Amino acid sequence: MAKIIAIVNQKGGVGKTTTAVNITAALALSGAKVLLCDFDPQANATSGLGVDKKIVTNSVYDMLINEALPEKCVTHTEYGDVIPSCSALAGATVELISLEKREYRLQKQLDYLRSAYDYILIDCPPSLELLTLNALCASDSILIPVQCEYYALEGLSDLMSTMRAVKRTLNPRLEIFGVLLTMFDGRTNFSNQVAQEVRRHFPGKTFKSVIPRNVRIAEAPSYGVPVFAYDRTSKGALAYMAVAEEILRK
DSSP, rough: OOOOEEEESSSSSHHHHHHHHHHHHHHTTOOOOEEEEOOOOOHHHHHHHTTGGGGGGGHHHHHHHHHGGGGGEEEEEEEEEEEEEOOGGHHHHHHTTTTGGGGGHHHHHHHHGGGGGGGEEEEOOOSSHHHHHHHHHSEEEEEEEESSTTTTTTHHHHHHHHHHHHHHHHHHHHHEEEEEEBBBOOTHHHHHHHHHHHHHTTTTOOOSSOOOHHHHHHHEEEEEEGGGHHHHHSSHHHHHHHHHHHHHHO
């Protein structure tokens, strides 16, 4: 039975999609059966796993709005399975408003797939709206990437408030799986200060492994592959593998 983890942070540019793609690939390399649900209309996680989003026939939009069979929407890749996204998902929030049990549409569909995987990861859009609410209702826990920069903790209070509200009224099982520090530069006092502050706010929940600033991580998406396929020995690849090992131990 799969553990469903939403990768969420309403702040853009924190490495959310990069984390979703590379943790998916790292878990798959470790032998786990893993599915990535690309729930962001930009569909960057889709292309990050080597899937051409322009030729996708059955996407997460079809599964969410048109109730397409979930197994028909899964695309298999050598880096793990993915439910691809598409630009049509951008209008799904408006379409969801009039639908019955609108917050649980994704949960209903992913429940059909739980028995086939060890982990289902959801790459959420960078906002706290109805798509993200669907992801939170479908998930057992959330993983929060936090960039090591000045505004790192800004907005996290909003996310925590949303999570508590969802836990109280819609999904009582929702927990924080972990907080992951990204774009970490150990040469600067500032990165270390942010890391210290995050660990103080989330004691016992912050991953021991951190994701460094690494050019290989930044370059890999332009080739449509995770960092492991681009440079398996890079610091970025080793860091994401260490995170995957922490997830497996949990």
